[in-house]
Amino acid sequence: MDGTWAIGEHVLLRGWAAKSDTPGLNGDDNAYAVSANYDTSKWANAISYAEVGEDFNPEVGFLSRTNYRKVSARLFRRVRPDDLWGLLEMRPHISYTGFWKPGGFQESGFLHIDNHFEFHSGTELHTGINFTKDGVIDAFEIVDGVTVQPGTYDHTEVQLVYFTNQSKPLSFRLRTTVGGRFGGDRVSLAPRIRYRIGETFRSELEFIYNEFDLPVPNGDFTANLARLRLSYSFTPSVQLQALVQYNDNADTIGTNIRFSWLRNANSGLFLVYNEVDERFSGAPATGREFILKFSHIFDLLD
Numbered sequence: 001m002d003g004t005w006a007i008g009e010h011v012l013l014r015g016w017a018a019k020s021d022t023p024g025l026n027g028d029d030n031a032y033a034v035s036a037n038y039d040t041s042k043w044a045n046a047i048s049y050a051e052v053g054e055d056f057n058p059e060v061g062f063l064s065r066t067n068y069r070k071v072s073a074r075l076f077r078r079v080r081p082d083d084l085w086g087l088l089e090m091r092p093h094i095s096y097t098g099f100w101k102p103g104g105f106q107e108s109g110f111l112h113i114d115n116h117f118e119f120h121s122g123t124e125l126h127t128g129i130n131f132t133k134d135g136v137i138d139a140f141e142i143v144d145g146v147t148v149q150p151g152t153y154d155h156t157e158v159q160l161v162y163f164t165n166q167s168k169p170l171s172f173r174l175r176t177t178v179g180g181r182f183g184g185d186r187v188s189l190a191p192r193i194r195y196r197i198g199e200t201f202r203s204e205l206e207f208i209y210n211e212f213d214l215p216v217p218n219g220d221f222t223a224n225l226a227r228l229r230l231s232y233s234f235t236p237s238v239q240l241q242a243l244v245q246y247n248d249n250a251d252t253i254g255t256n257i258r259f260s261w262l263r264n265a266n267s268g269l270f271l272v273y274n275e276v277d278e279r280f281s282g283a284p285a286t287g288r289e290f291i292l293k294f295s296h297i298f299d300l301l302d
Contacts, residue, residue, distance in 0.1 A: 012037045020057045028053030033070075044076040044093075054102070065099060068107065072097040091116035098133075106152070109133035114159075122165025130157045134182065143249050145218050148182045155180030170195050184214035204229040224248045237262045253277045267295040 002016035017032040035048035054067040076093035093116075098109040114128030134153045142148050157179020164172045170193075177188040192206040208225040230242045243256040255275045262268040276287040 010038055010040050012039070018056070018058070020055075020059075022055065022057040022059070025055035025057055027055040029055040029057065031056045031058075042078050044078070045074060047073045065107075067101065069100045069102065070098070071100075086119050086121065087117060088120045089116075089118045091118070101137075105135055105137070106133060107135045107137075122163075122167060124161075124163040126159070126161035126163075128159045128161075130159065130177075130179070131155075132157065132179075132181075136182075142182070142212075142214075143221055143223060146214065146216060146221060148214070149216070151183075153180075153182050157181075157186075166194070169197065181212065182214055184212060184216075184219060186213075187211045200233050202229075202231040222248075237268070251278065264297060267297045269294050 001018070003014070005013040007013065013034075013036050015032070015034040017030070019031070020029045022029065031050075031052040033048065033050035035046065038045045048071075050068075050070040052063065052066060052068055056063075056066070072095070074093065074095040076091065076095075079090045079092070081087055081090070093112075093114055095112045096110065099107045101107060109132065111131040112128060113130075114126060117125045117127075132153075132155050134155075136148055136150050136153070139147050139149050157177055159175065159177040161175045162173065166173075172194075173192045175188075175190040175192075177186070179186060187210070189209045190206065192204065194202070194204045196202040204227075206227045208227070210223045211221075212223070213220050225248075226246045228242075228244045231239065232241075233239045239260050239262075241258045241260070243254075245254045246252070247254075253276075255273070255277075257273045259271040260268060261270075270291070270293040272291040272293070274287070274289045274291070
């Protein structure tokens with residue numbers, strides 16, 4: 001069950017509640033979330049709260065975490081100066097997201113303080129600082145042979161993001177993050193290039209580089225991901241999309257190809273092909289699937 005309630009022109013309230021019923025799971029199988037947004041030409045503020053029970057099991061859905069309480073809030077301001085350094089808009093903001101286990105143990109926290117500088121030329125510069133918290137309950141391998149031990153890790157990182165004009169046929173973005181992670185250090189670089197031809201063809205090539213230096217055996221390593229997106233629109237309602245990713249640590253290539261023929265928003269015919277190929281083993285693809293889906297929206301009250 002979910003619902004949305006708009007109050008006036010600027011306030012939006014949302015909420016949902018769900019319950020699963022799974023044989024062998026007889027504990028707390030409920031989940032819910034509530035949120036409030038306040039949006040104007042100058043402000044974009046939000047607050048939300050969510051809980052997911054230990055035995056909530058959405059087998060036909062997806063959860064990135066289980067058994068948690070989540071709090072998030074954002075205070076976001078838009079400022080358009082009359083005449084300052086060629087700036088069109090500045091967007092100072094602060095946000096926080098935290099996850100806790102029901103017993104009170106904090107699994108993660110992310111406090112983000114940032115300012116976006118957008119120029120009349122379309123160029124943007126984002127400058128930010130993040131205060132992070134990672135609570136590790138059980139030791140885990142972050143990559144083969146490198147184990148992160150249980151504990152609470154508090155760190156600070158700085159980030160810098162640079163955009164060229166995204167409305168141009170050819171555009172570039174670079175995201176840089178430098179700071180601590182799991183008791184050590186991390187440097188992350190993520191350059192991205194986009195190219196489009198009119199409204200029919202779009203492409204995006206991104207490389208994500210992460211260099212870690214952790215205070216554990218073999219803790220000096222890199223983890224990289226290359227991603228290519230392609231999209232071609234035959235008509236406004238008929239589209240072919242492809243996503244190919246390469247993970248150098250797992251030495252795997254993932255491929256997703258989707259053909260869509262829309263009748264209206266998010267409804268119509270979809271044909272999807274997914275494949276995961278473990279390159280190092282020399283074996284056939286480890287995961288391969290075809291999905292055919294048709295959806296139609298109709299108004300019961302019309």
